[in-house]
Amino acid sequence: MIRTIYGTFDGDKWESISQICFKQNFREEGYQEVKATPGDYGIEGFTRTGKVFQCYCPDESYSSNELYEKHRNKITTDLKKLKTxxxxxxxxxxxxxxxKWYFVTPIYGKNEIVAHCTSKRDEVKSWDLSIIDNNNFEVIFEDISFLHPHLNLAIDSTNQKINLSPNEPITDTDKLKWKGKEITLVENAQRKHSLRFDKNTPNVDKRIDDLTEKTVASFLGGNILLRMWQNEYPTEYEKFLSIVSLVENEVVEKCMFPVQDKNTLYFSFKNLVEEKLNATFPKLEQQMIMNLTNQVLADWILRCPINFE
Structure with a gap:
């Protein structure tokens, strides 16, 4: 499995989604799928305008150097099949x-792969094959963005669950910068988290600080996730805002009544949000549901919808 901002993919899922996108994007050019059986000829399909496609998804997540080597070796192997x-x-x-020979894979490893494509282009041209347009032949490396604008349609039609995730984690520097600008919200979080603990809890100050750090990280990471969701699935995003607003009203009302155990109340809110999101968005992977739930709770802690009495 390899993770992208559009979800996780394995080889079968990547090939299935790629084929749907190729057929949609290159319909007017007479796209034709080439099945892997009875033989693997190194291409997934072609158009009558001379474009050939090979898609590849690594089996697991690799370092940049390892991924570059996987891409380089796969390109080299599959281009040889043109000759064989x-x-x-x-x-x-x-x-x-x-x-044009396109190598389509979820993510880049290193930019050096483009130089490798150029080198292999010249090598293929030197073979002087009858199936190659030597005057215009190119080897082109593409990532998941190549599948737009039909990527979301393909994911939806194959009943694959959506799991958007930011490319980079929230760093300590990101959190420090945000906290420096939003002191009041941070104080809100510290005050509310302190009410979740029994007065006899040991090391309570450190626990409050740790919870506040998690709240800030969930809020910042969740906001990035929400922006991605808004861009890729605007209708679903608007539905999310509507659902959260309704649940927030319920949370505000419940917070008006004093309770003995604030921590139990907090987790009841978390369960409520998760249940609503699962019921409303069945095509979201559980990891994305959890990240969205954590963002909502963090937002409520930093602002005032959750305001323990």
């Missing part, structure tokens, strides 16, 4: 000559 299976490919292509 020239006659078989010519039977598919007919009069069409390949002018």
């Amino acid at each position: 299976y020239e006659s078989q490919l010519r039977s598919f292509l007919g009069d069409t000559k390949i002018n």
Whole structure:
């Protein structure tokens, strides 16, 4: 599995979604899928305008260097198949000559892969194959953005769950900068978290600080997630705002009545949000549900919807 901002993918899921996007994006160019059986000829499909596509998804998450090596080796191996299976490919292509060979994978490893593509382009041209348009042939590396504008349609039609996630984690520097600008909100969080503890709790100050750190991280990371969701799924995002607003009204009302155990009340709010999100958004992966739930609770702690009496 490999993680992207649009969710997690394995080889089968990536190929399925890529094929849907290729068929939609290149319909007017006569896109034709090439099945992997009875033989793997190194291409997933082609258009009558000379574009050929090969998609690849790593089995697991790798470092940048490791991912670069995986990409480099896969490109090298699959391009050799143009030479090995020239006659078989010519039977598919007919009069069409390949002018662009696309390697489509979820994420980049290193920019050096572009230089490797250029080197392999020149090597393929040197083979002087009958299926290659030597005057215009290019080897092109593309990531998940290449599948737009039909990526969301493909994910939805294959019943794959959505799991958006930011590319980079929230750093201590990010949290410090935000806390420096929002002192009042941080004080709100510290005060409210302190009420969740029994008066005899040991090391309570450190526990309050730790909870406040988690609240800030959930709020900042959740806001990035919400912006991504708004851009990619605006209708679902608006529905989320509506649901959260309704639940918030209920939370505000419940907070008007004093309770003995503030921590139990807090977790009842968390469970309520998670239940509502699961019921409303069945196509979201559980990890995204949890991240959204944590963002909502963090927002309520930093502002005043959760205000323990």
